[in-house]
Amino acid sequence: MQPKKPQWNRSEPRSDRPRDNRAALKKEPPYHAPRERSAREADDPSGIHGDYENGAVIGRSAVRELLRGERTVDKLLVQKGERTGSIVVLVAEAIERGIPVVEAEKAKLDAIAGFAPHQGVIAFAAEKEYCTVEDILALAEARGEPPLIVLCDGVTDPYNLGAIIRCAECCGAHGLIIPKRRAAGLTPLVTKASAGALEHLAVAKVANIAATAEALKKRGVWVYAAEADGTSLYETDLTGPCAIVMGSEGDGVSQIVRKTCDGVISIPLYGKVNSFNVSTAAAVILAEAARQHHKT
Numbered sequence: 001m002q003p004k005k006p007q008w009n010r011s012e013p014r015s016d017r018p019r020d021n022r023a024a025l026k027k028e029p030p031y032h033a034p035r036e037r038s039a040r041e042a043d044d045p046s047g048i049h050g051d052y053e054n055g056a057v058i059g060r061s062a063v064r065e066l067l068r069g070e071r072t073v074d075k076l077l078v079q080k081g082e083r084t085g086s087i088v089v090l091v092a093e094a095i096e097r098g099i100p101v102v103e104a105e106k107a108k109l110d111a112i113a114g115f116a117p118h119q120g121v122i123a124f125a126a127e128k129e130y131c132t133v134e135d136i137l138a139l140a141e142a143r144g145e146p147p148l149i150v151l152c153d154g155v156t157d158p159y160n161l162g163a164i165i166r167c168a169e170c171c172g173a174h175g176l177i178i179p180k181r182r183a184a185g186l187t188p189l190v191t192k193a194s195a196g197a198l199e200h201l202a203v204a205k206v207a208n209i210a211a212t213a214e215a216l217k218k219r220g221v222w223v224y225a226a227e228a229d230g231t232s233l234y235e236t237d238l239t240g241p242c243a244i245v246m247g248s249e250g251d252g253v254s255q256i257v258r259k260t261c262d263g264v265i266s267i268p269l270y271g272k273v274n275s276f277n278v279s280t281a282a283a284v285i286l287a288e289a290a291r292q293h294h295k296t
Contacts, residue, residue: 059118072128074099074100077123079120080103098180132204133175135175137174139174139202145174146242146293149177151223151243151245152183153246155249160184163279165194167279175203178206180205213245214260222240223242223261226266227247227258227264267284
């Protein structure tokens with residue numbers, strides 16, 4: 001039986017909290033069936049592939065103007081070996097602004113650009129301005145509600161990310177947090193998959209999910225990883241401030257992030273298939289968290 005959790009406005013130090021000492025992460029998380037990757041995606045661990053083409057800004061001049069503007073840039077894709085001329089300046093500016101720069105083969109750039117001249121560089125601009133984690137906490141405070149937050153630890157499929165955003169907004173979550181690297185950003189495909197929910201949900205982008213989880217804990221938020229060998233979702237007290245970490249499609253929640261969490265929660269399964277898709281799992285978990293948060 002999980003220990004009773006203090007009220008959400010508690011003031012005791014975080015060091016007094018019971019920690020999760022469960023076994024190491026299993027290789028196959030219980031909540032998803034890994035998506036079969038296409039040949040086009042198989043060599044692309046960065047998550048930058050054809051699904052991003054609708055959010056692409058193509059060519060050196062266009063990318064230069066994008067970097068000069070105020071629009072948020074998710075990633076810069078540079079052709080391998082192309083570090084001459086104006087590309088050197090673009091890469092330097094991107095690095096100075098903290099924008100991830102990823103090298104890729106010319107064939108990949110050609111495919112993303114639809115074989116239009118890309119001059120060795122493509123940028124991906126966010127569909128929506130990102131907020132900060134503090135903004136999400138402030139929103140919950142303004143509503144007079146305990147925070148309900150979703151952290152995505154390396155979700156690379158834009159359709160999954162969009163579906164999670166839709167689930168989070170429908171369940172009254174105050175915000176969603178994604179990492180800067182090796183994950184999907186806010187592309188047009190994410191917007192489409194969210195069915196308009198992106199317009200109503202605060203999204204923050206951070207350098208390190210594990211560090212963000214630790215920071216949330218210091219602010220009184222209980223952080224749970226949705227993973228294997230955890231306590232049943234329906235036996236877990238999710239009232240009060242809580243954050244749910246959803247892992248990547250292939251590996252689930254990373255070990256370093258899992259170790260920072262207060263506990264691990266799992267969805268009981270009764271069929272022959274042992275896993276949910278990550279966005280389906282998010283819907284089940286967030287619906288239960290919302291039920292507990294709004295229970296009278």
